Amino acid sequence: xxxxxxxxxxxxxxxxxxxxxxxxxxxxxxxxxxxxxxxxxxxxxxxxxxxxxxxxxxxxxxxxxxxxxxxxxxxxxxxxxxxxxxxxxxxxxxxxxxxxxxxxxxxxxxxxxxxxxxxxxxxxxxxxxxxxxxxxxxxxxxxxxxxxxxxxxxxxxxxxxxxxxxxxxxxxxxxxxxxxxxxxxxxxxxxxxxxxxxxxxxxxxxxxxxxxxxxxxxxxxxxxxxxxxxxxxxxxxxxxxxxxxxxxxxxxxxxxxxxxxxxxxxxxxxxxxxxxxxxxxxxxxxxxxxxxxxxxxxxxxxxxxxxxxxxxxxxxxxxxxxxxxxxxxxxxxxxxxxxxxxxxxxxxxxxxxxxxxxxxxxxxxxxxxxxxxxxxxxxxxxxxxxxxxxxxxxxxxxxxxxxxxxxxxxxxxxxxxxxxxxxxxxxxxxxxxxxxxxxxxxxxxxxxx
Numbered sequence: 001x002x003x004x005x006x007x008x009x010x011x012x013x014x015x016x017x018x019x020x021x022x023x024x025x026x027x028x029x030x031x032x033x034x035x036x037x038x039x040x041x042x043x044x045x046x047x048x049x050x051x052x053x054x055x056x057x058x059x060x061x062x063x064x065x066x067x068x069x070x071x072x073x074x075x076x077x078x079x080x081x082x083x084x085x086x087x088x089x090x091x092x093x094x095x096x097x098x099x100x101x102x103x104x105x106x107x108x109x110x111x112x113x114x115x116x117x118x119x120x121x122x123x124x125x126x127x128x129x130x131x132x133x134x135x136x137x138x139x140x141x142x143x144x145x146x147x148x149x150x151x152x153x154x155x156x157x158x159x160x161x162x163x164x165x166x167x168x169x170x171x172x173x174x175x176x177x178x179x180x181x182x183x184x185x186x187x188x189x190x191x192x193x194x195x196x197x198x199x200x201x202x203x204x205x206x207x208x209x210x211x212x213x214x215x216x217x218x219x220x221x222x223x224x225x226x227x228x229x230x231x232x233x234x235x236x237x238x239x240x241x242x243x244x245x246x247x248x249x250x251x252x253x254x255x256x257x258x259x260x261x262x263x264x265x266x267x268x269x270x271x272x273x274x275x276x277x278x279x280x281x282x283x284x285x286x287x288x289x290x291x292x293x294x295x296x297x298x299x300x301x302x303x304x305x306x307x308x309x310x311x312x313x314x315x316x317x318x319x320x321x322x323x324x325x326x327x328x329x330x331x332x333x334x335x336x337x338x339x340x341x342x343x344x345x346x347x348x349x350x351x352x353x354x355x356x357x358x359x360x361x362x363x364x365x366x367x368x369x370x371x372x373x374x375x376x377x378x379x380x381x382x383x384x385x386x387x388x389x390x391x392x393x394x395x396x397x398x399x400x401x402x403x404x405x406x407x408x409x410x411x412x413x414x415x416x417x418x419x420x421x422x423x424x425x426x427x428x429x430x431x432x433x434x435x436x437x438x439x440x441x442x443x444x445x446x447x448x449x
Contacts (some may be wrong), residue, residue: 004196006227009387011422013159015305017326019265021166022275027290029283032075034093034318037267039071039130041139041445052079057104057126057258060093062084069143074260074281076102092316095282103257111253111338119185123249126258126293127351130319131245135226135238137441138416147239149230150182153193154202154243155213157220158304162265162276162323164243165200170246172201178250182241183207193225200328205313217306218387221421227388232413244322262287262428264317268305268326269364270298282316285324297329306421307434329369341363373430385426390414392423396433399440404447407440417441 008028036044043064048054054077059070075097106126109118120143121415123129132150134141141147154164168175182190186342194202196214203210211229213219222240232238241249242263252260260281266288267274285300295314301308302318307326308358311320317324390411398406417434424433 003229004212005193005214005219005225006196007213007219007224007387007446009385010157010216010218011385012216013267015269015327015361015388016364017158017268017271017274018362019274021164021278024275024277026277026279027287028097028099029280030097031080031284031316032073032077032095032097032280033284034062034071034074034095034282035316035319036071036090036093036391038319039140040179041137042060042069042071044131045317046073046082046090046093048081048093053077054079054095055102056260057106059127061090063140066143067410068124069129069140070124071130072258074258085125091227092314097280103259106252106256106258108256109253111177111184112300114181114184114193116185116187118392119181122252123181123185124344126252128245128249128258130250131249131279132239132241135223135232135416136413137444137445138418141237141239145237147186147237149188149226150186150190150239150241151193151222151225151229151244152179152190152208152241153213153220153222154198154247155193155195155220157215157217157307159217160218160265160267160323160325161304162263162267164197165198165202165245166276167265167322168202168318169200169248171250174247174250174254175243176205176207177201177207177253178248180207181253184247186239188350191225191229193220193222196333215387218419219420221412221419223416224387227414234408234413236413242320242322245320262317262442262449264321265323266292266326267323268301270294270296270326270328278281279317281319285315285317286313288324289326293326297331298326299329301327303324305365306425307418328366330365330366332368348362355381361423369430371428371430375430376427376431379428381426381428382423385422388414388419392420392433394435395440396420396431398424399436399443402443404444408448414446 043065044061046061047059056076077095077097080096081094085091118130121220130143156164192208193211193213196273264279300311302311304374395410417438420433
């Protein structure tokens with residue numbers, strides 16, 4: 001049975017530089033990079049070496065603990081470099097792409113006849129399995145597990161986030177095929193969250209239980225969907241997947257090839273022409289940033305402003321990302337910054353800020369924290385924006401104390417780091433809540449498994 005979800009807690013931010021609904025073919029990226037640190041839960045073991053030639057869909061490495069779990073090349077070409085860090089940890093695998101892609105043929109599949117084990121085998125062999133992540137722990141799903149449910153959220157509620165409905169506008173057949181394949185894989189319908197007022201085909205997708213979602217950020221987080229439909233209990237496994245990755249899986253079944261092309265939003269106040277671009281997974285960001293940024297010192301973010309990772313203009317598109325944000329670097333000191341009449345366009349959750357009276361419809365924000373890290377203070381500000389039945393401050397303290405029993409009792413199984421991004425924004429303590437939660441989850445993996 002479907003369930004409509006209305007979120008009241010959260011923050012609504014309107015930032016300058018939202019991507020206009022125009023899709024442009026990005027210039028060809030000569031080098032593509034797959035970065036193993038993007039894929040949590042996998043220790044890589046290389047299957048290629050420098051100088052090898054690969055097709056799109058050929059495996060680059062597999063998980064050390066499961067050689068069937070493979071990560072594939074998004075392009076055809078030549079492996080030019082394996083970048084390593086401390087203790088020879090693999091940081092990047094760089095591929096010089098062919099001018100015209102050559103795809104490994106996995107064969108078209110008839111979804112009316114294929115069985116669950118065949119779906120699993122194809123996802124593993126093609127390199128599409130890493131698109132599936134599990135809760136708890138927010139890591140790549142274990143193929144040996146039997147999940148309770150699969151959840152997909154198509155509601156984009158984060159500031160400057162790519163509009164999922166727009167990205168999927170011309171991918172109805174592929175998205176439906178992907179949903180069908182996932183439904184076969186788990187033997188039941190998937191849970192699909194859509195915006196309440198959506199007019200797209202998403203609300204009519206078959207093999208899915210449709211949930212209409214409304215409210216401020218983080219209402220679009222898949223964790224919010226899970227929490228309000230069927231919370232996770234100890235010992236349970238739930239799988240989640242990004243909507244654009246569902247379409248990639250669908251194309252695999254329809255055409256028999258791993259086509260990692262994505263529509264990516266380039267957004268932010270530092271961008272001259274914020275819009276959408278067609279990019280292949282791991283493409284060089286320089287192809288869309290070159291001559292497209294205003295003068296000044298910028299922060300390039302691989303992802304959204306709330307959950308993305310700092311990148312350089314010479315970096316590469318992250319494995320799961322469909323948004324690239326560029327905002328001003330906050331390296332300036334604001335004189336009398338504590339005064340309420342200073343910089344009234346800076347968004348605030350507090351009524352003491354004159355932003356509530358004089359704020360513009362679209363704000364320009366930078367990376368300044370506007371204060372230093374300080375002790376937790378019981379103000380209720382975290383609870384006022386956190387739409388989970390979880391005590392966020394107490395859970396963060398339990399993570400800092402490495403208290404596993406308290407972490408379990410306070411709901412660590414329910415959440416992922418991205419759910420605490422709203423805490424990073426709202427908390428006057430200036431703590432890195434997402435980082436604390438990630439470390440807490442890593443401890444749970446190590447001690448509980």
